[in-house]
Amino acid sequence: MRILLTGGAGYVGSACLRHLAMNGHEVLAYDNLVAGHRAAVGRDQLVIGDLAQTEKLAHVLSSFGADAVMHFAAASAVGVSVEAPDYYYRNNIGGTLCLLEAMRTAGVRRLVFSSTCAVYGETASSPMAEDAPLGPTSPYARTKLAVEWLIRDFAHAFGLGFTILRYFNTAGADESGDFGEAHVPETHLIPIVLSAALGQLDRVRVFGDDYPTPDGTCIRDYVHVTDLAAAHLLAIEHMTPEAREVFNVGTGRGYSVLEVIAACEAVTGRAIARERAPRRPGDAAVLVADPGKLTSALGWKPRRAAIEDMVATAWAWHRHHPRGYDVAPGTP
Numbered sequence: 001m002r003i004l005l006t007g008g009a010g011y012v013g014s015a016c017l018r019h020l021a022m023n024g025h026e027v028l029a030y031d032n033l034v035a036g037h038r039a040a041v042g043r044d045q046l047v048i049g050d051l052a053q054t055e056k057l058a059h060v061l062s063s064f065g066a067d068a069v070m071h072f073a074a075a076s077a078v079g080v081s082v083e084a085p086d087y088y089y090r091n092n093i094g095g096t097l098c099l100l101e102a103m104r105t106a107g108v109r110r111l112v113f114s115s116t117c118a119v120y121g122e123t124a125s126s127p128m129a130e131d132a133p134l135g136p137t138s139p140y141a142r143t144k145l146a147v148e149w150l151i152r153d154f155a156h157a158f159g160l161g162f163t164i165l166r167y168f169n170t171a172g173a174d175e176s177g178d179f180g181e182a183h184v185p186e187t188h189l190i191p192i193v194l195s196a197a198l199g200q201l202d203r204v205r206v207f208g209d210d211y212p213t214p215d216g217t218c219i220r221d222y223v224h225v226t227d228l229a230a231a232h233l234l235a236i237e238h239m240t241p242e243a244r245e246v247f248n249v250g251t252g253r254g255y256s257v258l259e260v261i262a263a264c265e266a267v268t269g270r271a272i273a274r275e276r277a278p279r280r281p282g283d284a285a286v287l288v289a290d291p292g293k294l295t296s297a298l299g300w301k302p303r304r305a306a307i308e309d310m311v312a313t314a315w316a317w318h319r320h321h322p323r324g325y326d327v328a329p330g331t332p
Helices: 011-022 054-064 078-083 085-106 139-158 190-199 225-237 256-269 292-298 305-318
Strands: 002-006 026-032 046-048 068-071 110-116 161-167 169-171 202-205 219-224 244-249 254-258 272-276
Touching: 002 011, 011 026, 011 225, 011 244, 026 054, 026 244, 068 085, 068 225, 078 085, 078 139, 078 161, 078 202, 085 139, 110 219, 110 225, 139 161, 161 225, 161 292, 169 225, 169 305, 190 202, 190 256, 190 305, 219 225, 219 305, 225 292, 244 292, 254 256, 256 305
Parallel strands: 002 026, 002 068, 026 046, 068 110, 110 161, 161 244, 169 219, 202 272
Antiparallel strands: 219 254
């Protein structure tokens, strides 16, 4: 197939782009490079553009002859969304509306959407299946849930096939060592901890140590970025224009913040200082997946489920690329 990836120069988008290409698909990234990196994709695989440019996006879809779209483009920092909800609603929901309109114009009827486990919010059930109660606790998570409903409504009205993948925490790097996580500013735990191991930070801030968990810190389910890319490949290859699917993507095993720090210390062989900080608004105590539906329906299984394996690939990337792609996001 010919697949266009919005946000395809970002961390997850570029990993999926490479995985799709390795498995015989023609791919094209559409990215404004606000957070993405040109170096994460081949020069002939990138069109620079914004989702708000609906006519341009429809033209790109048509001229490329796209059979399907994978939608990764979104602002995704929970804390920032609390401080700037207006931007998150405008960017994440408004941008998706522009994409869906462009897809209608171009006649593209298959969509894989990058959603999040944060749509579940606080819930009594753990691990969480796809039918767990939905209760997003941050503006970021609420925009993602709103986009899920937007996609469903377009599917009902205009005959769109979709698969929604609710990620748990993405981690790790490409095993080649050439591609990895490079956000500015960085908000994800593992790269922050590894930055401390590299001496780029004095210490790691642990946001909250009074959660109702065994060690008082938040627990998250981590999935390796290459395993996540494999889930996207399976989703798109099994999709029809009539598909209406939602899948969790996680390993079913949760790790606390302190356990992740300990894993980073074990992999790097370096002590990592940490300090207590107040809870961040919008952080749920426990988010762990039940990935059974994805396994039974599409045959997906994580190949790198141990946190130490994920950290090891991330450490290889960060150790050899301490400044990420060595250019600021958005640099031509």
